[in-house]
Amino acid sequence: MPIKPKAKKQLYSLPTRKGGQWSSKGDTFYHSSRWRKLRQQVLTANPLCINCLNQKKTTLATVCDHIKPVRLGGETWNTENLQGLCEACHNTKTNKESRQ
Numbered sequence: 001m002p003i004k005p006k007a008k009k010q011l012y013s014l015p016t017r018k019g020g021q022w023s024s025k026g027d028t029f030y031h032s033s034r035w036r037k038l039r040q041q042v043l044t045a046n047p048l049c050i051n052c053l054n055q056k057k058t059t060l061a062t063v064c065d066h067i068k069p070v071r072l073g074g075e076t077w078n079t080e081n082l083q084g085l086c087e088a089c090h091n092t093k094t095n096k097e098s099r100q
Contacts (some may be wrong), residue, residue, distance in 0.1 A: 029076060039064040042082045049086035051093075063090040069097060 029035050042064045052059035061084030068074030068081055075081045085093065 038077065038079070042079060043084050046084040048084070049089055050083050051089040052086060059086040061085055062087055065090050065093065
């Protein structure tokens with residue numbers, strides 16, 4: 001009876017963005033269960049986008065963002081370094097940071 005060979009490479013990996021470039025390797029902690037639980041905790045505690053609230057708009061926060069980016073020395077797991085943002089505000093903030 002023929003035997004199916006084992007897969008030699010990973011069939012699918014989630015893409016991440018690192019240093020302005022999309023990569024399939026990137027920061028693996030964003031895919032960990034610990035990060036998903038912490039992200040959910042932050043978004044549950046702060047369900048509205050902080051930037052939109054400052055502009056007197058009400059928008060649901062969908063992204064858990066590091067206030068000080070990890071690549072610039074921000075703490076990865078500290079909830080004081082995390083905030084809830086809507087996708088538009090997160091993209092704007094990320095673009096500004098990548099230009100600096």
